[in-house]
Amino acid sequence: MKRYIIGIMCFIFTSNILFAQKNTEILWDNYGVPHVYAKNQYDMYYAFGWAQMHNHANLLLQLYAQARGQAAEYWGEKFLASDKTIHLFNLPDSAKAHYNKYSNEYKTIINSFAKGINDYAKAHPDNIDSIARLVLPITPYDVLAHDARVVCLQFLAAADIQNTQRLLAPGSNAYAIGPSKSASKNAMLVANPHLPWSDLYLFFEAHLSAPGFTAYGASLLGQPILNIAFNNNLGWTLTVNTIDASDRYELKMQDGGYLLDGKTENFHEKLVKLKVRQRDGSLLELDTTFHYSRHGPVLGEKNGKAYAIRIAGLENPFRLVQWHQMSKAKNWKEFEGALKMLQSPMFNVIYADKAGNILYLFNGNVPVRTEGDWRFWNGTIDGTVSKYIWHQYHKYDELPQVFNPSGGFVQNANDPPWTSTFPTLLNPKKFPAYMAPQVMAFRPQRAVNMIKDDASITFDELIAYKLNTGMEAADRFLDDLLDAVKRNPDAISTNAAEVLKKWDRSTNTDSRGAVLFARWFDMMKDSMFARPW
Secondary structure: OEEEEEOOOOEEOOOOOEEOOOOEEEEEOOOOOEEEEOOOHHHHHHHHHHHHHHHHHHHHHHHHHHHHOOHHHHHOHHHHHHHHHHHHOOHHHHHHHHHHOOOHHHHHHHHHHHHHHHHHHHHOHHHOOHHHHOOOOOOHHHHHHHHHHHHHHHHHOHHHHOOOOOOOOOOOEEEEEOHHHEOOOOOEEEEEOOOOOOHHHOEEEEEEEEOOEEEEEEEEOOOOOOOEEEOOOEEEEEEOOOOOOEEEEEEEEEOOEEEEOOEEEOOEEEEEEEEEEOOOOOEEEEEEEEEEOOOOEEEEEEOOEEEEEEEOOOOOOOHHHHHHHHHHOOOHHHHHHHHOOOOOOOOEEEEEEOOOOEEEEEOOOOEOOOOOOHHHHOOEEEOOOHHHOOOOEOOHHHOOEEEOOOOOEEEEOOOOHHHOOOOOOOOHHHOOOOOOOOOOOHHHHHHHHHHOOOOOEOHHHHHHHHOOOEOHHHHHHHHHHHHHHHHOOOHHHHHHHHHHHHOOOEOOOOOOOHHHHHHHHHHHHHHOOOOOO
């Protein structure tokens, strides 16, 4: 293992925030994962910032530059659109306002993390590209703005911002097994997030330890707090949920403003000066005017119409506080207390603890709406009437959740909450129609089919379930496909059928036939049924 001993002097900030760091230790394992041991939580988070820089300095600084809305100033025009989005949603100013709401304890946590980043840069300037050095020093505001960009603009609202069709994420899996289904009679948890291995989606795995705090898990690069973790008492994981907490409104332009409830409303305007680095190294200044309606920021105008975005939870200041308290919790009561803060505007939470409790929670800031189902709110909303402008969120107790179900397990594979356990416990008719869609894709079907009939799941079996490569769609459709070929043969389909007959219905590297079936299924899935449903 490589070992770094980090020692720094004591500093006193003008805001009367004190933190001391001495003899903090980072042990790097063979996988490049830092194991941080510190004498207090501030030194621990200082070392966490240092460790993230050690592994990903240039990317980390680029992400903070983007969150600051100044990436084009450093790297040129390719980042201009990103900078405009950051300023349109006012992330830099909001980050400062949110920071000022923090207690001294949490200000010191963020300050310590940022200082670890900056001190690493001072100690190892040769490890940082010349352009990336221009981003330094990193401030606590950069850290908070980055968190808001990742959670709110990328995970929650990217589809609306990019004006694309919102699709169910093809990503993560999570299982929590209760004592009644566990061979050891201990609860078990599988965290299996699926995100790209680059850019702001890159996970950073770490073990953080200080008196009163020990947790192992991961955060997205640049975030100072673990998002998915376990400690000596409990653990949790996250999956992207089917929440609709971001809406796109179509506004009708009229007399220089927009029409709302039969009257013309004026746009609020904000002027921002953006700098764009040119190829010769010079900086071009651009005056950019942003417009705001009562619905939210206006992304663009076309053919007499404007499109505004309203994002739930963007105003939440204490996401990082909630994550820290979740990591620090010693039992279900403390963990649920953190969940009830509802500072994270999205994600399913799957939880297990050493007392045997398991949980599925459809977490997030679900707007309270006057009408409409999930499909309605998933489309473009009429912006000419104020009744569609929401102002409140559903309370914690109003969100779909399953605690210690009789079936002994919970699961999620980015499916809606209704299929989180079996036998099912959540009735969608008892919730607003806009809460979540009613659909169950093949990944969650696979998970439920593997787990529900196993009365005594061992640790090794649970790992095998996580690594299972069987294709649920093949179990459902392959026999019918082969029968159709038999009834309507031709040379190509007959040859293909011979391959599929020998296929093991899995997607292992030696599973000849998997690509063939997947290609056929992708072409057919949208017209699979005589009567669409």
